[in-house]
């Protein structure tokens with residue numbers, strides 16, 4: 048299960064950081080999930096609840112912020128946000144833009160410690 052291995056690495060990283068800061072526990076983890084990350088959000092949340100048992104993160108909430116795909120448009124020479132991953136066209140000028148700048152990220156952006 049892809050999501051479980053992602054969750055385990057999130058828990059590892061957050062636990063390390065929480066211990067460094069002397070936290071007694073973690074109440075929430077904020078995660079940024081790119082539109083192209085290939086992660087199924089309900090599966091991720093399910094795996095998170097299971098994997099947090101017995102760790103500093105037990106009972107914490109995983110707050111997922113889904114971020115859109117961003118491509119670099121060669122015609123505009125600018126980064127453009129694309130709403131649907133089915134289309135690789137610049138929403139501004141319509142040019143084909145296949146250089147993905149952002150969208151694959153699975154990144155912990157914040158954590159709430161107790």
Ligand SMILES: [Zn+2]
Nearest residue numbers: 120123137140
């Ligand atoms: Zn463009």
